[in-house]
Amino acid sequence: MEFKTLRNIENSFRTIRLYTIVFSLFCVGITCFAVWKSYNFADVQREKIYVLDQGKSLMLALSQDASINRPVEAREHVRRFHELFFTLAPDKAAIESNMKRAFDLADKSAFDYYNDLSEKGYYNRIISGNVQQRIEVDSVVCNFNSYPYSVTTYARQFIIRSSNLTRRSLVTTCNLLNSVRSDSNPQGFQILKFAVASNKDEEVVER
Numbered sequence: 001m002e003f004k005t006l007r008n009i010e011n012s013f014r015t016i017r018l019y020t021i022v023f024s025l026f027c028v029g030i031t032c033f034a035v036w037k038s039y040n041f042a043d044v045q046r047e048k049i050y051v052l053d054q055g056k057s058l059m060l061a062l063s064q065d066a067s068i069n070r071p072v073e074a075r076e077h078v079r080r081f082h083e084l085f086f087t088l089a090p091d092k093a094a095i096e097s098n099m100k101r102a103f104d105l106a107d108k109s110a111f112d113y114y115n116d117l118s119e120k121g122y123y124n125r126i127i128s129g130n131v132q133q134r135i136e137v138d139s140v141v142c143n144f145n146s147y148p149y150s151v152t153t154y155a156r157q158f159i160i161r162s163s164n165l166t167r168r169s170l171v172t173t174c175n176l177l178n179s180v181r182s183d184s185n186p187q188g189f190q191i192l193k194f195a196v197a198s199n200k201d202e203e204v205v206e207r
Contacts, residue, residue: 071142073187074151074189075140075142077176078153080187082172084101084102086133086134087134088133090128090130090131090132095123095126101184104185105189105190105191109194129161130161132160133159133160134158135158135170136155137155148176148177150174150175152172152173163206165205167201167202167204168201169198169202170196171198173193173195174195175193176189177190177192
């Protein structure tokens with residue numbers, strides 16, 4: 001009878017010890033989960049920036065890894081350069097202003113191409129012939145697998161004269177280099193080795 005009582009006591013201790021171990025593991029798991037969620041919540045909060053608009057309203061801005069937006073910024077940089085470089089009006093000051101802003105986005109290759117057209121009298125004919133020129137960029141293809149990034153741009157060029165409208169297909173190539181952001185270069189890129197691969201008339205419409 002005494003032996004049976006001892007065995008019952010031993011089984012009770014084993015049961016209590018098992019319950020204690022299970023409960024301890026459960027508490028450790030809850031603690032680890034709570035710590036992990038706390039760090040995760042802190043990381044999320046660090047990505048939020050609260051901005052006061054002239055001390056009146058509280059706005060929430062979300063921060064993220066800058067590399068996520070680089071492809072979008074690269075395409076916008078190239079698109080902006082083409083709009084400045086190939087949009088021309090029959091006004092010397094307007095042409096020079098656009099070119100100066102375009103040169104801030106590129107290296108000497110863009111200036112060399114401009115000089116080549118200038119020596120051929122292209123801009124003088126634009127001014128004397130009262131010609132308007134504008135461009136529509138269809139697509140900008142960037143290869144981010146190698147650095148500097150290679151870029152090919154497909155666009156349509158419209159040359160508007162008093163007598164006709166000429167539409168051209170324009171294909172250009174260049175490389176992109178990471179650069180310092182500034183007011184004149186907000187995307188932080190620089191265009192290298194700019195070249196026109198193709199520029200052919202597609203359609204001439206008499207006016």
